[in-house]
Amino acid sequence: MNAPVRILYQTLAHGFYLVSAPYFLFRMARSERYRAGLSQRLGRLPSALAEIGRRRPIWIHSVSVGETRSMEPVVERLHGARPEIPIVMSTVTRTGQVLAQRLPHVAATIYLPLELDWIVGRVFRIVHPRLLVLVDTEMWPTLVSRAGRSGVPVMLANGRVSDRSWPRYRRLRWFFAPLFGGLARVLAQSETDRERLVALGAAVERTSVSGSTKYDAVPARDAELRARWRARFGLSPDEILIVAGSTFPGEEALIVSAAAGLSERVRLLVAPRHPERAEDVIETVQRAGRRPLRLSRWEGGTLGPRDVLIVDTLGQLREIYAAADLAVIGKSFRAHGGQNPIEPASQAVPTLTGPHMENFREAMAVLLEAGGVLQLSGEHELPPTLARLSAAPEECRRLGENAWAALQARRGAADRVVEEILGVLDAPSAGAP
Structure with missing residues:
Protein backbone atom coordinates (compact mmCIF):
# COMPACT_ATOMS: atom_id res chain seq x y z
CA MET A 1 0.00 0.00 0.00
CA ASN A 2 1.61 3.28 -1.09
CA ALA A 3 1.74 6.32 1.18
CA PRO A 4 -1.18 8.33 -0.34
CA VAL A 5 -3.54 5.34 -0.21
CA ARG A 6 -2.41 4.52 3.32
CA ILE A 7 -3.06 8.08 4.47
CA LEU A 8 -6.51 8.05 2.84
CA TYR A 9 -7.37 4.71 4.44
CA GLN A 10 -6.21 5.87 7.87
CA THR A 11 -8.26 9.05 7.56
CA LEU A 12 -11.36 7.00 6.72
CA ALA A 13 -10.63 4.50 9.51
CA HIS A 14 -10.30 7.25 12.13
CA GLY A 15 -13.53 8.78 10.86
CA PHE A 16 -15.34 5.45 11.03
CA TYR A 17 -14.29 4.78 14.62
CA LEU A 18 -15.21 8.32 15.63
CA VAL A 19 -18.67 8.18 14.07
CA SER A 20 -19.42 4.66 15.32
CA ALA A 21 -18.11 5.24 18.87
CA PRO A 22 -21.57 6.03 20.36
CA TYR A 23 -22.99 2.81 18.91
CA PHE A 24 -20.17 0.66 20.28
CA LEU A 25 -20.31 2.38 23.68
CA PHE A 26 -24.01 1.56 23.83
CA ARG A 27 -23.36 -2.05 22.85
CA MET A 28 -20.53 -2.37 25.38
CA ALA A 29 -22.85 -1.18 28.14
CA ARG A 30 -25.30 -3.96 27.26
CA SER A 31 -23.08 -6.87 26.23
CA GLU A 32 -19.88 -8.49 27.47
CA ARG A 33 -19.29 -9.55 23.88
CA TYR A 34 -18.48 -5.95 22.93
CA ARG A 35 -16.48 -5.16 26.09
CA ALA A 36 -14.19 -8.17 25.77
CA GLY A 37 -10.58 -7.28 25.05
CA LEU A 38 -11.13 -3.54 24.67
CA SER A 39 -7.76 -2.59 26.16
CA GLN A 40 -5.96 -5.01 23.84
CA ARG A 41 -7.85 -3.69 20.82
CA LEU A 42 -6.46 -0.29 21.82
CA GLY A 43 -2.91 -1.65 21.90
CA ARG A 44 -2.44 -2.31 25.61
CA LEU A 45 -1.07 -5.84 25.80
CA PRO A 46 -0.17 -7.97 28.85
CA SER A 47 3.42 -7.49 30.03
CA ALA A 48 4.22 -11.15 29.26
CA LEU A 49 4.01 -10.33 25.55
CA ALA A 50 7.24 -8.31 25.76
CA GLU A 51 9.24 -11.40 26.74
CA ILE A 52 7.57 -13.48 24.04
CA GLY A 53 8.31 -10.72 21.55
CA ARG A 54 12.02 -10.97 22.30
CA ARG A 55 11.86 -14.55 21.02
CA ARG A 56 10.34 -13.45 17.68
CA PRO A 57 7.09 -15.48 17.61
CA ILE A 58 4.96 -16.61 14.71
CA TRP A 59 1.75 -14.55 14.80
CA ILE A 60 -1.36 -16.36 13.54
CA HIS A 61 -4.55 -14.35 13.08
CA SER A 62 -7.91 -16.13 12.90
CA VAL A 63 -11.15 -14.20 13.21
CA SER A 64 -13.36 -16.57 15.22
CA VAL A 65 -14.01 -20.14 16.35
CA GLY A 66 -14.02 -21.92 12.99
CA GLU A 67 -10.82 -20.31 11.75
CA THR A 68 -9.08 -20.80 15.10
CA ARG A 69 -10.07 -24.46 15.23
CA SER A 70 -8.77 -24.99 11.70
CA MET A 71 -5.34 -23.86 12.88
CA GLU A 72 -5.17 -26.37 15.73
CA PRO A 73 -3.37 -29.07 13.67
CA VAL A 74 -1.08 -26.42 12.18
CA VAL A 75 -0.09 -25.14 15.62
CA GLU A 76 0.55 -28.69 16.82
CA ARG A 77 2.77 -29.53 13.84
CA LEU A 78 4.61 -26.20 13.99
CA HIS A 79 5.43 -26.73 17.64
CA GLY A 80 6.73 -30.18 16.82
CA ALA A 81 8.94 -28.84 14.04
CA ARG A 82 10.16 -25.64 15.75
CA PRO A 83 9.49 -25.88 19.51
CA GLU A 84 11.85 -22.98 20.19
CA ILE A 85 9.62 -20.52 18.30
CA PRO A 86 6.60 -19.31 20.33
CA ILE A 87 3.21 -18.91 18.69
CA VAL A 88 0.91 -15.95 19.33
CA MET A 89 -2.70 -16.08 18.13
CA SER A 90 -5.06 -13.14 17.66
CA THR A 91 -8.81 -13.24 17.14
CA VAL A 92 -11.62 -10.76 16.63
CA THR A 93 -14.34 -12.53 18.61
CA ARG A 94 -14.54 -13.52 22.26
CA THR A 95 -15.50 -17.08 21.36
CA GLY A 96 -12.44 -17.37 19.14
CA GLN A 97 -10.29 -16.03 21.97
CA VAL A 98 -11.61 -18.62 24.42
CA LEU A 99 -10.80 -21.44 22.00
CA ALA A 100 -7.32 -20.07 21.20
CA GLN A 101 -6.51 -19.93 24.91
CA ARG A 102 -7.26 -23.65 25.15
CA LEU A 103 -4.77 -24.68 22.46
CA PRO A 104 -1.82 -26.32 24.23
CA HIS A 105 1.06 -24.88 22.18
CA VAL A 106 -0.04 -21.23 21.96
CA ALA A 107 2.22 -19.01 24.05
CA ALA A 108 -0.20 -16.06 24.18
CA THR A 109 -3.48 -14.84 22.72
CA ILE A 110 -4.53 -11.28 21.96
CA TYR A 111 -7.46 -9.48 20.41
CA LEU A 112 -6.79 -7.99 16.99
CA PRO A 113 -5.97 -4.28 17.39
CA LEU A 114 -8.14 -1.63 15.79
CA GLU A 115 -7.24 -0.74 12.20
CA LEU A 116 -5.38 2.42 13.23
CA ASP A 117 -1.73 2.61 12.29
CA TRP A 118 -0.50 4.00 15.61
CA ILE A 119 -2.23 1.18 17.51
CA VAL A 120 -1.15 -1.58 15.13
CA GLY A 121 2.39 -0.19 15.18
CA ARG A 122 2.51 -0.38 18.97
CA VAL A 123 1.28 -3.98 18.94
CA PHE A 124 3.83 -4.90 16.27
CA ARG A 125 6.67 -3.46 18.32
CA ILE A 126 5.61 -5.54 21.34
CA VAL A 127 4.81 -8.83 19.59
CA HIS A 128 7.77 -8.41 17.18
CA PRO A 129 6.78 -11.36 14.97
CA ARG A 130 9.09 -13.12 12.53
CA LEU A 131 6.07 -14.19 10.43
CA LEU A 132 2.39 -13.22 10.20
CA VAL A 133 -0.07 -15.92 9.09
CA LEU A 134 -3.58 -14.81 8.13
CA VAL A 135 -6.35 -17.43 8.04
CA ASP A 136 -9.06 -17.58 5.35
CA THR A 137 -9.10 -14.11 3.78
CA GLU A 138 -8.56 -11.92 6.82
CA MET A 139 -6.94 -9.15 4.80
CA TRP A 140 -6.62 -6.33 7.34
CA PRO A 141 -4.93 -3.52 5.38
CA THR A 142 -3.21 -1.77 8.29
CA LEU A 143 -1.91 -5.04 9.73
CA VAL A 144 -0.55 -6.23 6.38
CA SER A 145 0.88 -2.83 5.52
CA ARG A 146 2.64 -2.55 8.89
CA ALA A 147 4.12 -6.03 8.45
CA GLY A 148 5.49 -5.05 5.06
CA ARG A 149 7.08 -1.87 6.39
CA SER A 150 8.57 -3.88 9.28
CA GLY A 151 10.12 -6.50 6.99
CA VAL A 152 7.85 -9.24 8.33
CA PRO A 153 6.66 -11.76 5.70
CA VAL A 154 2.91 -12.40 5.54
CA MET A 155 1.21 -15.65 4.49
CA LEU A 156 -2.40 -16.49 3.75
CA ALA A 157 -3.49 -19.99 4.84
CA ASN A 158 -6.84 -21.60 3.97
CA GLY A 159 -7.27 -18.73 1.53
CA ARG A 160 -10.74 -18.33 0.10
CA VAL A 161 -12.94 -15.71 -1.52
CA SER A 162 -16.62 -16.43 -0.95
CA ASP A 163 -19.22 -15.95 -3.67
CA ARG A 164 -20.74 -13.13 -1.62
CA SER A 165 -17.48 -11.19 -1.12
CA TRP A 166 -16.06 -11.81 -4.60
CA PRO A 167 -17.90 -8.90 -6.34
CA ARG A 168 -16.87 -6.51 -3.55
CA TYR A 169 -13.21 -7.52 -3.78
CA ARG A 170 -13.27 -7.09 -7.57
CA ARG A 171 -14.66 -3.58 -7.27
CA LEU A 172 -11.88 -2.70 -4.81
CA ARG A 173 -9.08 -4.49 -6.63
CA TRP A 174 -7.18 -1.22 -7.02
CA PHE A 175 -6.98 -1.09 -3.21
CA PHE A 176 -6.35 -4.77 -2.40
CA ALA A 177 -3.99 -5.72 -5.26
CA PRO A 178 -0.83 -4.29 -3.59
CA LEU A 179 -1.72 -6.12 -0.36
CA PHE A 180 -2.30 -9.49 -2.03
CA GLY A 181 0.71 -8.95 -4.28
CA GLY A 182 3.02 -8.51 -1.30
CA LEU A 183 2.15 -11.82 0.36
CA ALA A 184 5.04 -14.28 0.69
CA ARG A 185 2.75 -17.29 0.16
CA VAL A 186 -0.93 -17.67 -0.69
CA LEU A 187 -2.37 -21.11 0.06
CA ALA A 188 -5.87 -21.45 -1.38
CA GLN A 189 -8.57 -23.90 -0.35
CA SER A 190 -9.62 -24.71 -3.93
CA GLU A 191 -8.74 -23.99 -7.54
CA THR A 192 -11.60 -21.47 -7.73
CA ASP A 193 -10.17 -19.65 -4.72
CA ARG A 194 -6.68 -19.71 -6.26
CA GLU A 195 -7.96 -18.15 -9.48
CA ARG A 196 -9.84 -15.45 -7.60
CA LEU A 197 -6.87 -14.61 -5.36
CA VAL A 198 -4.56 -14.32 -8.37
CA ALA A 199 -7.14 -12.08 -10.08
CA LEU A 200 -7.06 -9.87 -6.98
CA GLY A 201 -3.29 -9.43 -7.24
CA ALA A 202 -1.65 -12.44 -5.58
CA ALA A 203 1.55 -13.48 -7.37
CA VAL A 204 0.95 -16.57 -9.54
CA GLU A 205 4.29 -18.12 -8.60
CA ARG A 206 3.59 -17.78 -4.88
CA THR A 207 -0.03 -18.98 -4.98
CA SER A 208 -1.04 -22.64 -4.79
CA VAL A 209 -3.88 -24.91 -3.70
CA SER A 210 -3.23 -26.55 -0.33
CA GLY A 211 -6.78 -27.55 0.59
CA SER A 212 -8.40 -26.70 3.90
CA THR A 213 -6.90 -27.57 7.28
CA LYS A 214 -10.47 -27.82 8.61
CA TYR A 215 -10.42 -31.45 7.47
CA ASP A 216 -7.39 -32.13 9.69
CA ALA A 217 -8.90 -30.27 12.65
CA VAL A 218 -12.03 -32.35 13.08
CA PRO A 219 -11.96 -34.96 15.85
CA ALA A 220 -11.67 -38.62 14.95
CA ARG A 221 -14.89 -40.60 14.79
CA ASP A 222 -15.44 -41.57 18.40
CA ALA A 409 -9.90 -38.46 1.56
CA ARG A 410 -9.15 -34.75 2.00
CA ARG A 411 -6.96 -34.72 5.05
CA GLY A 412 -3.34 -33.55 4.76
CA ALA A 413 -3.65 -29.79 4.19
CA ALA A 414 -2.11 -29.03 7.61
CA ASP A 415 1.12 -30.78 6.59
CA ARG A 416 1.26 -28.76 3.37
CA VAL A 417 0.62 -25.47 5.21
CA VAL A 418 3.34 -26.19 7.78
CA GLU A 419 5.79 -27.10 5.01
CA GLU A 420 5.16 -23.71 3.37
CA ILE A 421 5.49 -21.88 6.70
CA LEU A 422 8.85 -23.53 7.35
CA GLY A 423 9.94 -22.61 3.84
CA VAL A 424 9.19 -18.94 4.49
CA LEU A 425 10.88 -19.06 7.91
CA ASP A 426 14.02 -20.56 6.38
CA ALA A 427 14.22 -17.97 3.59
CA PRO A 428 17.28 -15.72 4.09
CA SER A 429 15.35 -12.49 4.69
CA ALA A 430 12.42 -13.90 6.68
CA GLY A 431 11.53 -11.78 9.67
CA ALA A 432 14.69 -9.71 9.53
CA PRO A 433 14.52 -7.09 12.30
Missing part, protein backbone atom coordinates in the same frame (compact mmCIF):
# COMPACT_ATOMS: atom_id res chain seq x y z
CA ALA A 223 -17.97 -44.18 19.57
CA GLU A 224 -16.96 -43.62 23.19
CA LEU A 225 -17.63 -39.88 22.88
CA ARG A 226 -21.05 -40.62 21.40
CA ALA A 227 -21.91 -43.01 24.21
CA ARG A 228 -20.78 -40.56 26.89
CA TRP A 229 -22.87 -37.64 25.63
CA ARG A 230 -25.94 -39.80 24.99
CA ALA A 231 -25.68 -41.15 28.53
CA ARG A 232 -25.42 -37.60 29.86
CA PHE A 233 -28.60 -36.66 28.01
CA GLY A 234 -30.36 -39.83 29.20
CA LEU A 235 -30.99 -41.06 25.67
CA SER A 236 -31.98 -44.65 25.00
CA PRO A 237 -30.69 -46.44 21.87
CA ASP A 238 -34.01 -46.05 20.06
CA GLU A 239 -34.36 -42.31 20.73
CA ILE A 240 -33.36 -39.92 17.94
CA LEU A 241 -31.40 -36.77 18.77
CA ILE A 242 -31.58 -33.85 16.34
CA VAL A 243 -28.83 -31.26 16.92
CA ALA A 244 -29.36 -27.82 15.37
CA GLY A 245 -25.92 -26.23 15.48
CA SER A 246 -24.76 -22.60 15.24
CA THR A 247 -28.26 -21.20 14.72
CA PHE A 248 -28.98 -17.55 14.01
CA PRO A 249 -32.01 -15.42 15.02
CA GLY A 250 -35.17 -16.69 13.36
CA GLU A 251 -33.83 -20.18 12.76
CA GLU A 252 -34.64 -21.51 16.22
CA ALA A 253 -38.37 -20.90 15.72
CA LEU A 254 -38.18 -22.59 12.32
CA ILE A 255 -36.42 -25.68 13.68
CA VAL A 256 -38.59 -26.04 16.80
CA SER A 257 -41.70 -25.77 14.64
CA ALA A 258 -40.36 -28.29 12.11
CA ALA A 259 -39.66 -30.80 14.88
CA ALA A 260 -43.06 -30.37 16.54
CA GLY A 261 -44.89 -33.06 14.63
CA LEU A 262 -42.20 -35.72 14.72
CA SER A 263 -42.23 -39.06 16.49
CA GLU A 264 -42.32 -39.20 20.29
CA ARG A 265 -38.87 -40.79 20.05
CA VAL A 266 -37.30 -37.57 18.71
CA ARG A 267 -35.36 -35.25 21.02
CA LEU A 268 -34.14 -31.76 20.10
CA LEU A 269 -30.99 -29.83 21.03
CA VAL A 270 -30.37 -26.26 19.82
CA ALA A 271 -26.95 -24.57 19.94
CA PRO A 272 -27.15 -20.85 19.04
CA ARG A 273 -24.10 -19.48 17.24
CA HIS A 274 -23.69 -16.95 20.06
CA PRO A 275 -24.40 -18.55 23.47
CA GLU A 276 -25.29 -15.17 24.98
CA ARG A 277 -28.52 -15.38 22.93
CA ALA A 278 -29.71 -18.22 25.17
CA GLU A 279 -32.45 -16.09 26.78
CA ASP A 280 -33.89 -15.21 23.37
CA VAL A 281 -33.88 -18.88 22.39
CA ILE A 282 -35.60 -19.81 25.66
CA GLU A 283 -38.41 -17.36 24.87
CA THR A 284 -38.75 -18.81 21.38
CA VAL A 285 -39.01 -22.35 22.77
CA GLN A 286 -41.59 -21.31 25.36
CA ARG A 287 -43.73 -19.57 22.75
CA ALA A 288 -43.78 -22.85 20.83
CA GLY A 289 -45.18 -24.65 23.87
CA ARG A 290 -42.00 -26.61 24.56
CA ARG A 291 -39.90 -26.77 27.74
CA PRO A 292 -36.45 -25.13 27.44
CA LEU A 293 -33.51 -26.55 29.37
CA ARG A 294 -30.05 -24.96 29.61
CA LEU A 295 -27.00 -27.18 29.20
CA SER A 296 -25.08 -25.08 31.75
CA ARG A 297 -27.66 -26.10 34.37
CA TRP A 298 -28.22 -29.66 33.17
CA GLU A 299 -27.44 -32.08 35.98
CA GLY A 300 -28.48 -35.21 34.19
CA GLY A 301 -31.78 -36.95 33.86
CA THR A 302 -33.86 -37.83 30.84
CA LEU A 303 -34.87 -35.56 27.97
CA GLY A 304 -38.57 -35.75 27.22
CA PRO A 305 -40.33 -35.25 23.88
CA ARG A 306 -41.42 -31.71 24.88
CA ASP A 307 -37.95 -30.68 26.04
CA VAL A 308 -35.52 -28.56 24.02
CA LEU A 309 -31.97 -28.57 25.38
CA ILE A 310 -30.19 -25.26 24.69
CA VAL A 311 -26.38 -25.18 24.50
CA ASP A 312 -25.46 -21.97 26.33
CA THR A 313 -21.79 -22.91 26.79
CA LEU A 314 -18.69 -22.41 24.63
CA GLY A 315 -16.66 -25.05 22.83
CA GLN A 316 -18.86 -28.12 23.35
CA LEU A 317 -20.89 -28.30 20.14
CA ARG A 318 -18.18 -30.17 18.25
CA GLU A 319 -18.30 -33.01 20.80
CA ILE A 320 -22.09 -32.93 21.12
CA TYR A 321 -22.45 -33.63 17.40
CA ALA A 322 -21.11 -37.13 18.16
CA ALA A 323 -24.33 -37.87 20.09
CA ALA A 324 -26.58 -36.76 17.23
CA ASP A 325 -28.61 -38.93 14.88
CA LEU A 326 -29.32 -35.96 12.63
CA ALA A 327 -27.71 -32.50 12.37
CA VAL A 328 -29.17 -29.25 11.04
CA ILE A 329 -26.62 -26.55 10.17
CA GLY A 330 -27.59 -23.06 11.29
CA LYS A 331 -26.93 -19.70 9.64
CA SER A 332 -27.95 -21.41 6.39
CA PHE A 333 -31.71 -20.83 6.14
CA ARG A 334 -31.29 -17.06 5.92
CA ALA A 335 -28.70 -15.25 3.79
CA HIS A 336 -25.85 -15.44 6.31
CA GLY A 337 -23.43 -17.77 4.50
CA GLY A 338 -23.82 -20.92 6.59
CA GLN A 339 -21.71 -22.66 9.22
CA ASN A 340 -19.23 -25.52 9.22
CA PRO A 341 -20.77 -28.82 7.99
CA ILE A 342 -17.51 -30.72 8.55
CA GLU A 343 -17.91 -31.20 12.31
CA PRO A 344 -21.05 -33.38 12.21
CA ALA A 345 -19.82 -35.08 9.04
CA SER A 346 -16.63 -36.12 10.85
CA GLN A 347 -18.79 -38.18 13.22
CA ALA A 348 -20.76 -39.74 10.34
CA VAL A 349 -23.87 -37.79 11.38
CA PRO A 350 -26.37 -37.23 8.52
CA THR A 351 -26.52 -33.50 7.95
CA LEU A 352 -29.05 -31.02 6.54
CA THR A 353 -28.37 -27.44 5.51
CA GLY A 354 -30.42 -24.58 4.18
CA PRO A 355 -29.76 -22.98 0.78
CA HIS A 356 -27.23 -20.41 2.05
CA MET A 357 -23.86 -22.12 2.49
CA GLU A 358 -21.77 -19.70 0.44
CA ASN A 359 -19.04 -19.36 3.08
CA PHE A 360 -18.42 -23.11 2.95
CA ARG A 361 -18.58 -23.58 -0.81
CA GLU A 362 -15.62 -25.96 -1.05
CA ALA A 363 -16.68 -28.19 1.86
CA MET A 364 -20.23 -28.34 0.54
CA ALA A 365 -19.01 -29.29 -2.93
CA VAL A 366 -17.02 -32.16 -1.42
CA LEU A 367 -19.94 -33.44 0.67
CA LEU A 368 -22.57 -32.99 -2.04
CA GLU A 369 -20.46 -34.84 -4.61
CA ALA A 370 -20.05 -37.73 -2.16
CA GLY A 371 -23.76 -37.83 -1.28
CA GLY A 372 -22.88 -36.89 2.28
CA VAL A 373 -25.16 -33.92 2.91
CA LEU A 374 -28.67 -32.77 2.00
CA GLN A 375 -28.97 -29.12 0.99
CA LEU A 376 -32.56 -27.90 1.10
CA SER A 377 -33.85 -25.24 -1.27
CA GLY A 378 -35.74 -23.37 1.44
CA GLU A 379 -37.40 -23.40 4.85
CA HIS A 380 -40.49 -25.16 3.51
CA GLU A 381 -38.49 -28.34 2.92
CA LEU A 382 -37.28 -28.70 6.50
CA PRO A 383 -40.41 -30.23 8.17
CA PRO A 384 -40.99 -32.99 5.58
CA THR A 385 -37.26 -33.77 5.35
CA LEU A 386 -36.90 -34.12 9.13
CA ALA A 387 -40.00 -36.32 9.17
CA ARG A 388 -38.66 -38.55 6.40
CA LEU A 389 -35.13 -38.93 7.77
CA SER A 390 -36.22 -39.50 11.36
CA ALA A 391 -38.08 -42.56 10.06
CA ALA A 392 -35.38 -43.73 7.61
CA PRO A 393 -32.35 -45.08 9.51
CA GLU A 394 -30.80 -46.70 6.42
CA GLU A 395 -30.83 -43.44 4.44
CA CYS A 396 -29.32 -41.65 7.45
CA ARG A 397 -26.61 -44.28 7.80
CA ARG A 398 -25.71 -43.93 4.11
CA LEU A 399 -25.57 -40.12 4.32
CA GLY A 400 -23.31 -40.23 7.37
CA GLU A 401 -20.94 -42.87 6.00
CA ASN A 402 -20.60 -41.03 2.68
CA ALA A 403 -19.74 -37.81 4.50
CA TRP A 404 -17.17 -39.46 6.75
CA ALA A 405 -15.42 -41.17 3.83
CA ALA A 406 -15.27 -37.91 1.85
CA LEU A 407 -13.56 -36.10 4.73
CA GLN A 408 -10.94 -38.80 5.21
